[in-house]
Amino acid sequence: MGAINLRHIAAARDFRKRYYRRTQVGATPGTVxxxxxxxxxxxxxxxxxxxxxxxxxxxxxxxxxxxxxxxxxxxxxxxxxxxxxxxxxxxxxxxxxxxxxxxxxxxxxxxxxxxxxxxxxxxxxxxxxxxxxxxxxxxxxxxxxxxxxxxxxxxxxxxxxxxxxxxxxxxxxxxxxxxxxxxxxxxxxxxxxxxxxxxxxxxxxxxxxxxxxxxxxxxxxxxxxxxxxxxxxxxxxxxxxxxxxxxxxxxxxxxxxxxxxxxxxxxxxxxxxxxxxxxxxxxxxxxxxxxxxISARMNDVMKTPTLIATIFMPLSFIASLYGMNFDRSVSAWNMPELGWRYGYPFSLGLMAVCGLGMLVYFLCKHWIKPPKVRRRR
Structure with a gap:
């Protein structure tokens, strides 16, 4: 985008009609x-x-x-x-x-x-x-x-x-x-x-x-x-x-x-x-x-990666939370979920619920347009 703008400026400068005095400063009146x-x-x-x-x-x-x-x-x-x-x-x-x-x-x-x-x-x-x-x-x-x-x-x-x-x-x-x-x-x-x-x-x-x-x-x-x-x-x-x-x-x-x-x-x-x-x-x-x-088009382009990054923010938080290495033998409060039988499916389900929930929220706010379904004739 920046390169295009610089080219536009350089090309448009050719269309500016500028007139320069050919006589020197202080020349005698009538000098040709x-x-x-x-x-x-x-x-x-x-x-x-x-x-x-x-x-x-x-x-x-x-x-x-x-x-x-x-x-x-x-x-x-x-x-x-x-x-x-x-x-x-x-x-x-x-x-x-x-x-x-x-x-x-x-x-x-x-x-x-x-x-x-x-x-x-x-x-x-x-x-x-x-x-x-x-x-x-x-x-x-x-x-x-x-x-x-x-x-x-x-x-x-x-x-x-x-x-x-x-x-x-x-x-x-x-x-x-x-x-x-x-x-x-x-x-x-x-x-x-x-x-x-x-x-x-x-x-x-x-x-x-x-x-x-x-x-x-x-x-x-x-x-x-x-x-x-x-x-x-x-x-x-x-x-x-x-x-x-x-x-x-x-x-x-x-x-x-x-x-x-x-x-x-x-x-x-x-x-x-x-x-x-x-x-x-x-x-x-x-x-x-x-x-x-052009600004609106750029906003549309940037909106998709921004929404994807926003959806993955709670997922990243959950992954980083359970990635902390606390010793469970020292205290029962040190991440008891790690000892659960279904702790891993629970964390994946929690991530899925958070991601789907934010996706539904964005759709309700019309920040994401649902894909158009083509009907067969």
Missing amino acids: VMDSKAQISTVSLVSYDAKQFFEKRDLSAEEISVLKGRGKNLWIEVVGLANIPMIKQICAQFGIHSLVVEDVINNHQRPKMEAYDDQLFIVTRIPSLASGIKLSQLSMLLGNSFIISFRDDGDDCLNLVRDRIRWEVEDFRQHGLGYLAYTLIDTVIDSYFPVVEAIGDDLERLEEAVILHPHDEQIYEIYRLRCDLLDLRRVIFPQRDMVNLLISDDSRLISACTKVFLRDCYDHLAQLVDIVDAEIEISSSLLEVCHFF
């Missing part, structure tokens, strides 16, 4: 340290307005400088954060603050919204469910005529947004870049629901399995799901605060019409908070139930 696991950087550009749509991929920083004045609304998407010089060059072209560049590349940031002069810096996290929850950072910088998004994960969950820009001429292109920022945030928030629902399905399956067939492996699985839920809760709460800041912010980059849609995002995040909190409570209860059943 590349992640050794960062993906190769690729840049794409989407330019659109009510009349035209233009898209180009695999661009360099120089090509971005040439194309940045094309179109009314410009969306530059950087996927992969390995090419730090190129990222810095693109940010310099749009006058992006060095602290924003640091938060983009050091991607352990919590969801937030920060205002920089005539720009809004927004950080959110995209969930994915493979072997456990993965939360990749999506950074967005919203300006007057551009929005730049940065992410290191190659999972292109934002294709739907690109398709909407391409095809929804009346519904999408009539709005400004603030609406595009809302659409990106809304797409990220909607991607949480399938993940939360999948975890809920796993909890329902485990809930039935724990009651019907409890075993040690379930503790590990429940603990893994609980770690995933805690990670989700850790990012959903600040995302709700971030959306609330966007709603209450007086920046002209977010129109009053877009803030109405952002209120819908806030409502979705409130629903996610309720669902995740409820599932965390269920996982905690399942852990307690699983521990209870």
Whole structure:
């Protein structure tokens, strides 16, 4: 049992999502340290307005400088954060603050919204469910005529947004870049629901399995799901605060019409908070139930040898009592039973009566269940 628990602890530790600062203590603000696991950087550009749509991929920083004045609304998407010089060059072209560049590349940031002069810096996290929850950072910088998004994960969950820009001429292109920022945030928030629902399905399956067939492996699985839920809760709460800041912010980059849609995002995040909190409570209860059943099973295992030892206690007392070597010739009180004709059968009978008596007592107390008799059909 102990070896299994140690294995569970070691394996479950792999599911704890921990984020470490890569900059040294006391480093200058704006210091950028590349992640050794960062993906190769690729840049794409989407330019659109009510009349035209233009898209180009695999661009360099120089090509971005040439194309940045094309179109009314410009969306530059950087996927992969390995090419730090190129990222810095693109940010310099749009006058992006060095602290924003640091938060983009050091991607352990919590969801937030920060205002920089005539720009809004927004950080959110995209969930994915493979072997456990993965939360990749999506950074967005919203300006007057551009929005730049940065992410290191190659999972292109934002294709739907690109398709909407391409095809929804009346519904999408009539709005400004603030609406595009809302659409990106809304797409990220909607991607949480399938993940939360999948975890809920796993909890329902485990809930039935724990009651019907409890075993040690379930503790590990429940603990893994609980770690995933805690990670989700850790990012959903600040995302709700971030959306609330966007709603209450007086920046002209977010129109009053877009803030109405952002209120819908806030409502979705409130629903996610309720669902995740409820599932965390269920996982905690399942852990307690699983521990209870395992403890009850261990008690059942230990009950049988304990009852056997209890039955043999008076038998051992009788055997040890008559095993004392007192000299009967000295006194008539020194174990007169040893001189009886039927002394030995008497001691065996006394042991049998004591043992059977305790067995009947345990059966009456329902501490021992009588064997089930199978009837022939």
